[in-house]
Amino acid sequence: MDDTPLIHQDIEKAHTLPSRYYTEKSVFEEIISTFSQSFHFSAHISQLEKNNIIPLPQLENIMEESLILVRGDKIRCLSNVCTHRGMLIATTPCNSRTLKCGYHGRTFGLDGCMKNMPEFENVEGFPSQKDNLKQFQVREWKGLYFVGGNKFFDSVCKELDRRLGWINLEDFSHDESRHRDYEIKANWALYVDNYLEGFHIPFVHSDLNNVLDYNSYKTELFEGGVLQIGIANEGEECFDLPESSPDFGENIAAYYYWIFPGLMLNFYPWGLSVNIVNPISVDKTQIIYHGFVGNRNLLGKGAGGDLDKVELEDQDIVEATQRGVSSKSYDRGRYSPTKEKGVHYFHRILTD
Template identity: 30%
Template sequence: MTKPILTDAFFDGLSTSMEGFETAETLPPACYVDAGFYEFEKEAVFNHEWLCVGRESWVAEPGDYFTTSIIGEPIVVARTRQNELVAMSSVCQHRAMLVAEGHGNARGFVCPYHHWTYGLDGKLVNAPAMEKTCGFDKTKIALPRFKVEVWLGFIFVNFDENAAPLAPRVADIAEALAGYDLANAVGPRPDPAAKFPWNWKVMFENNNDGYHASRLHQGPLHDFVPSAQSVFPDPPEGAAGYLRFNGTLHPDASFNATQRALLPVFPGLSDVERNRMTFANIPPTLSLVVTSDMVIYLIVRADGPESHEMDTGLLFAPGAMEDPAFEHKLAMNMAAAGAIISQDLHVDGLVQAGLRSRFAIRGRYSWQEGAQIAFNRWLTPRYQQTWKAMRADAGQGVPA
């Protein structure tokens, strides 16, 4: 008979993951594979944190909308005729049919099943043949709304209506990225999301890991960003994200065979910024890989204990896409980035396989894994506080 995983001892033991790299341990393998832990994690993390869902440019005009999902919750984001940005559940309040798919421009949302019709603001405006239903009042029915915040052009939603604002808790990251003016950066809508058979944290950790870069990616496409030049600034108290800076061997380094920027450099960058790459992370959904001529953004969307979807997008300096040679230069960047990403995806799958093994243990960290410590320090208090609250709500108390 299998012993329960979620115990006081399990959550108390997580504290070692928050120590300095000299003594810290990795999170227990169960955090990446156990279905019960994933259900717990929904409450501990996803139900109360700000979740990135896309870019504001995707809903620039009244009537524009797009759909997405996180932890199995279908979401529609829209721009109303009054120019209000709204995010809602896309679940019809009649028989749970989804009222929107994909993206586009619409006057409202019509459930294809029974033609209940909702405005762009989510309010029910028509429900055919409901006049004989006792007590039915369409004015009291609407698609559930979520809190919305736009940060540097990225749209975040929060299922918790009492959540504190995001921006004050990522002010240090906004300052570090100020020279890139991401709110005004340009880029195409990402291709349809890809699904990956490993835990969302495996992907998030890989995106932020400086330790593997000079090893897994050894060669001319990555050697100009050596792991030994990784720097991990301490996040402020209560921060909602963290940074990694990585020095480069020459200015304006970029992922392509020339190792140098081919696209226009973001015009607001300082000399310091042009001699490093920046990795910015707002868990549990947004990770940014920032170079002097291109930003890769990754929107990681958990959908199971051992799977997630991810939107991968690109941002460039204003005007960059108007260059007649833009597509050719971008192709050079993406050939290199694609080769590196393929290496990452291969090992991510193998890491997930290893985490399922009875021989997987809580490992130790290198100093070049400072971003993993920062991630643990963001995650672990949320786990521990939620477990304590659940135990208290169940009337069982929590040992001191």
């Protein structure tokens, strides 16, 4: 039996992901079925200030559950499915002291317990535990709430704490004007591949290339993710780092974190841009942006200045690559050992 891994551990010997990973429905479905083991972004604390009930439709595909994040006496993740005949309880973010199903009026407390149901007086053994909304585990890092499994959660938090423990992320505020929702005609993993290297910046993002010092761009791997650090060109906006930061003294324009499978946390001097990569089908992906502002005065400046432009430049590339990898004559390529360490690591996790 040949036990050479599909993606060789040594980047100099390795070949990239076979094209079936981007084009075959069965491969796509097998990969997606493992995603419930991973943790997924649900909301930042500031989003729960305005609305205490937030539906999470972006997780329906990967968690196979319709879920809501609810702020009551504490923050919980509950099933969004009414225990009567299965109607969804909330379809838009809202503010309420109870959860009420719009179909026949069943109400639940913010803890998920069934409280009231019309016309059910003589129903035997009602209500029972089964009439309450199912609860799911919620995990938190600095005001960011996650649901799903715990795969890589501890190692990712350890890395984030070490690097960005100094950021007052809990105090950032949600900026609705920065919300974006795109649907692209490409496999989710192609979008991640593109995110994981700065190699394409001079070719694809001319404006961003003027802000970043391409030769100092850094890529670091950690268990469950990749960090890319953009170093600012002379005179460009950068973080005012405290002495406690391991990067103190450097001109950092952006920290780009990718966390397996499809979460991107982009820290800029103005705040945090969260990108969610939501696989819809083998060749369709939803990309959601949430913006959280820490310092309003720095908006529009530096590497995080014009995210829309960079995003559209990337989407064009990724959609054309989807068509490319769908060609019969293409199967695999090779990696640049200096510029594609992150992509290589992603492919290793994916095929492990």
